Amino acid sequence: xGIFESPSTRGPARLRELLAGPGPVLAPxxxxxLSARLVEAAGFDAAYMTGFGTTxxxxxxxxxxxxxxxxxxxxxxxxxxxxxxxxxxxxxxxYGNVINVVRTVQEFERAGVAAIHLEDQxxxxxxxxxxxxxxxxxxEMTEKLQxxxxxxxxxxxxxxxxxxxRAVEGxxxxxxxxxxxxxxxxxxxxxxxxxxxxxxxxxxxxFPDAPLLFNWVERGMTPMLPLERIAELxxxxxLFPVATLFSATAGMQRYLGELRRAGTPLGALDDATPFxxxxxxxxxxxxRAFETRITEx
Numbered sequence: 001x002g003i004f005e006s007p008s009t010r011g012p013a014r015l016r017e018l019l020a021g022p023g024p025v026l027a028p029x030x031x032x033x034l035s036a037r038l039v040e041a042a043g044f045d046a047a048y049m050t051g052f053g054t055t056x057x058x059x060x061x062x063x064x065x066x067x068x069x070x071x072x073x074x075x076x077x078x079x080x081x082x083x084x085x086x087x088x089x090x091x092x093x094x095y096g097n098v099i100n101v102v103r104t105v106q107e108f109e110r111a112g113v114a115a116i117h118l119e120d121q122x123x124x125x126x127x128x129x130x131x132x133x134x135x136x137x138x139x140e141m142t143e144k145l146q147x148x149x150x151x152x153x154x155x156x157x158x159x160x161x162x163x164x165x166r167a168v169e170g171x172x173x174x175x176x177x178x179x180x181x182x183x184x185x186x187x188x189x190x191x192x193x194x195x196x197x198x199x200x201x202x203x204x205x206x207f208p209d210a211p212l213l214f215n216w217v218e219r220g221m222t223p224m225l226p227l228e229r230i231a232e233l234x235x236x237x238x239l240f241p242v243a244t245l246f247s248a249t250a251g252m253q254r255y256l257g258e259l260r261r262a263g264t265p266l267g268a269l270d271d272a273t274p275f276x277x278x279x280x281x282x283x284x285x286x287x288r289a290f291e292t293r294i295t296e297x
Contacts (some may be wrong), residue, residue, distance in 0.1 A: 009112070010087070010252065011085075011086040011087065011112060011114035011145040012114045012115065012154050012156035012157045012158055013039065013156045013159055014054045014085075014086050014114070015046060015086040015088070015114040015115055015156075016156050016158065017025075018045055018046065018086070018210050019158070019188070019237060023231050024214070024227070024230055024231050024235050024236060024237060024238045025045060025046050025236065025237045025238070026044055026045070026046070026227075026238050026240070027044065027047055027048040027088055027237065027238065027239050027240070027246055028042075028044055028047065028048065028240045028243070029047075029048050029049075029050040029052075029053055029240055029241035029242055029243070029244050029245065030047045030049060030050070030053070031049070031050055031053030031054050031056070031057045031075075031078060031244070032054075032057060032075065032078070032251070033078045033079050033081070033082035034082075034281075034282070035053075035244055035245075035248070036049070036079040036080075036082050036083050037082050037083055037281060037282070038244070038281070039083070039085075039244070040083045040084065040085050041281060042243060044085065044258050044265065045082060045085055045086075046085050046086045046087070046088060046114075047080055047085060047086075047087050047088070048087075048088045048089070048090075048240075048241060049070070049075065049076050049087060049088070049089040049113075050090060050241040050242060050245070051063055051067070051072065051074075051090035051092060052090075052241060052242055052245070053241070053242060053244070053245040054067060054071075054072060054075050054090070055067050055175065055243060055278050056069075057245070058071060058075065064124060064125070065092065065093075065123060065124025065125045066124070067092075068095070069091075069095035069100075069103075069104055069107070072090070072091065073107045073108055073111050074087070074090070074111075075105075076089045076108060076111045076112075076113050076240045077110075077111035077112060078158040079291050080111055080112030080113055081112060083099065086114035086115070087112070087113050087114055087115075088113070088114060088115040088116070088117070088158075088160070088237075088239070089108060089113045089115070089116050089117075090116070090117060090154055091104055091105075091108060091116035091117060091118055092118075092119065092123075092125055092134060093118065093119055093120075093121055093123045093136075094118050094124075094144050094148070094249065095123075095126050096123075097144075098143050098144055098146075098147040099145045099147075100209065101118070101144045101148050101151065102147050102148075102150070102151040103149075103151075104116075104148075105148045105151040105157070105159075106151055106152070106153065109152060109153055109154060109157055114157070114158060115157065115158030115159070115160055115187075116143060116158075116159065116160065116164045116216075117160035117161070117188075117190055117213070118141075118145065118148060118159070118160070118161060118162065119135065119162040119164055119184075119190075119192070120135045120136050120138075120141040120161075120162070120163050120164060120165065120177065120181075121133055121135055121136070121164050122134040122135065122136055125164075128267050133167050133168055134168060134254055135163070135164055135165050135168050135169065135177075138177055138180050141161075141163075141177070141180075141181065141184075142180055142181065142183075143184075145159065145161055145181055145184035145185055145186055146184050146185060148185070149184070149185035158187045158188060159185065159186050159187050159188070160187065160188040160189075160190050160213060161178065161181035161182070161184070161186030161189055161190060162190035162192055162213075162239075163177040163178055163190070163192060164190055164192045164193070165177050166191060166192065166195070166199075167192075167193055167221075167282070171194065171199050171202060171203075174192075174203075175191065175202065175203060175206045178190075178191050178203075178206070179205065179206070179207075182207070182210055186209075188211045188212070188213050188236065188237060189207055189210050189211070189212050189213065190212075190213040190215065191203045191212075192215060193215070193217075193220065193221040194221075194222055195221050195222065196223060197223050197225065197229075200222070200223065200225065200233065201233065204233040204234055204235065208234065210237055211236035211237065212234065212235045212237075213235065213236070213237045213238075213239065214230050214235040214237070214238045214239070215238075215239050215241065216230075216238055216239060216240050216241075217241060217242065218240070218242055218243045218246065226257060241259070251271065254268055254271070255268045255272070
């Protein structure tokens, strides 16, 4: 993407092409424009805006429903503008009732996002791998999904329905909910936090013809299956939501620890990105070229 350009309008269509492909789409988590650009630079076909990471980096707080729709959409817009690959975003519970969901969908579309996932938790929600979750009635969630389908302007905009019912009502109820959400118009089904490989298999077998999302949460409640097994089970999309955030945190902790111990960061610089490499990543050469073209004619 050139500097100062708007996000691509082909994001939703491109994501649908990827989801229809022969293997799972891998979408590493990102939490700001820089981390999204790193995902793209590493060669991935899609990026995922994690609500967990967005809350941690914007507020320094846990993912317990503290961010507003405006804050989430603003972050998504900055991230979508920084990359050419499709951006998938956490949209929590839709931030209200069916009318609020309409605005949520349309604002995420305007932000340049290719897909969002909506979940059936009671607001304020919690991270899907935390305890203490509650879920709304199936009818409330299906109405939200119907509103989301009616609200989208681009028919390719991908709506992902997430159910957190496994932790509250059990796996069978979660699968039943996912089926109702598919019937309400969801494009991709997301059964959050199955707790064994057998449960993952049960989800896959329940929906052999529906695109499914696998949430590969690092050291979460769900077994961390090899990609080959996930592909074998037919999952279309795999999110890796938090390892980028955890890796960045560990890197900064190492740097700060060395600086505190030694008074300078010399002992930690071998793992740091060189200055010129970083400025290339954030498109300094393109900015300079643009500036020169404008000012020197």
